[in-house]
Amino acid sequence: MIFTGTDKYVATDDLMTAVNAAIALQRPLLIKGEPGTGKTLLATEVAEALAMPFYEWHIKSTTKANHGLYEYDAVSRLRDSQLGDDRVQDINNYIKRGMLWEAFASDQQAVLLIDEIDKADIEFPNDLLRELDRMEFYVYETKETVTAINRPVVIITSNNEKELPDAFLRRCFFHYIRFPDEETMEKIVEVHFPAIKKKLLQEAMEVFFSIRDVNGIKKKPSTSELLDWIKLLLAEDIDPETLRGDTTKAIPKLHGALLKNEQDVHMFERLAFMSRRQGA
């Protein structure tokens, strides 16, 4: 089982090595990187490429480690006991499986995505150490141990909002998705818009990378924003000629897809104004 990217996802060599190492050794793979570089997408693509079932566990700031394992619904059991429902005799009726349990119980090896693990409480990763290491956990209510039938491929993403504990990091493979260089970026765009005209692509890429190079910009546009922007350019049928020119002279067309911050837009307007004045 070797992952080599898909026709929708351009994987670099180092990413492929990291994914394959994680699959071969059945260890979690931690993915970090700038927002919008396809961290979450990777897991779905791995699942698709290897034809594995896919489970997705989104982490919020209120998520607890237990939510991924199981939850015991004491209240509805209590209510059922009041109503004399027969269900009440079996405690299993009140145990709700979490995503981790679902992935463990899958007949076929599965891909489990733990998305944005850094959103949760700082101790959250520590609470999952044993579960991810041994791929088993204990259910107190039924006194049974749930063990993974097939150890799932676990892919964990982080946006670097919080640092993760060392004990957790030791158990993972790590990959940092870098911002793609122009060559890779062209491949990515071609994968998404196969019919794009060479000229438009060239002009758009130039504008995009020159925006990223501007000093002091607050939020640099990301890959996914470039793709959105190109989608817009195609939809509006923009002539590549109008994109041409220095970005410092004029703010690019449909910039709303690229610049998401009013200060950045303002800065570009000011830069454009200054260079016009200098030119005059």
Add this chain to the structure above:
Amino acid sequence: MFVDFFYQLRDARIPVTIREFLTFLEALEKGVAKGSVDEFYYLSRASLVKDERLFDTFDLVFQNFFKGAMNKTTGLLEENIPEEWLRGMARELFDEEQIEAMNFEELMQELAKRLQEQDGEHHGGSRWIGTGGTSPFGNSGNNPSGVRIGGDGGGKSAAKMWEKRDFRNLKGDVELGTRNVKMALRRLRQFVREGAEDEFDLDETVKSTAHHGGMLDIRMRAERKNKVKVLTMFDIGGSMDSFIKISEELFSAVSTEFKHLEYYYFHNFLYERVWRQNRRGYNEWTPTWDVMNTYGSDWKAIFVGDATMSPFEISEAGGSIEHWNEEAGELWLKRFLSTYPDAVWLNPVPPQRWMATPSIRMIYQLMEGRMFPLTVDGLDAAMKLLRQGRQAPVKAR
């Protein structure tokens, strides 16, 4: 196998553990990196380094190890690096004809020679990794990326992955990690239940249900919230420039911890006005009086600044270097401290230099000793003090 590599990484202060190293060996054994040296490099990076800020250091160690591993006299690698990789490298460096002309041993010797040649440009083979000091790679800044091997007759560029040093920009020596700061600031938490009752209270429900003879009586309670209020004052005077970004990041990382967290910025020292934005937009200032009137004295004040300036800027009216201040900064700080009895000053300057700098000494006295270094321990001590409140005695230092 590769034990030396492991120790070189540790010497370079990359926190590699035995467990990670064993995982790495296991992956090698399973054949994850059969194909090429590049794959070997990717695999070792993915399994041994867990922080992108250390990637650059790793690249340097890898580069060094890989060259050092090549035996000068026999041309063979001392470590068990597969022959196939070496052939692959040789193909990159030499023409097909050249390879054909040599037998394997000659080829390896030639390869070793080429790799050693690169060493010359780096100034210092294996001794590169220092044994002490805070910056084991002090001279690495000058290391040109993508070293060329000066081959004769159109020698090819041999910038291997690890020599490109793509991650150089990510390297940052952050003293305080967000995690450390968060753990330290947690000391300040004061939990209070207030607001809407939207959390299920199991204990009370059980108790109340039992009390009602088994009839279910569900009890709710309000969620626990952190009630502590923190007012942060950042110095953005010139000497703090390099430091602002870090402290801003750190404090924004913990903003989830505190519901009531306000920032203000001051230039060099606290005078009659403060700023809400660090861009030093001079028009958008707030009078210091307004700040003191807006936030009650139950707020805890944290100053972050290097406190390094001319003593006149503190003690004299008109001492400010940026504008004419009617009243001395000293007076403003005293006013501020009387409004906010729970206040500390965090100083990025190492404590050894505090007493030698007159302005730091003055502020230290004004703060009545509540000045702490901006390190994990300092932050921890500062938060402990803030939590205890005004009555706590300050240890003399």
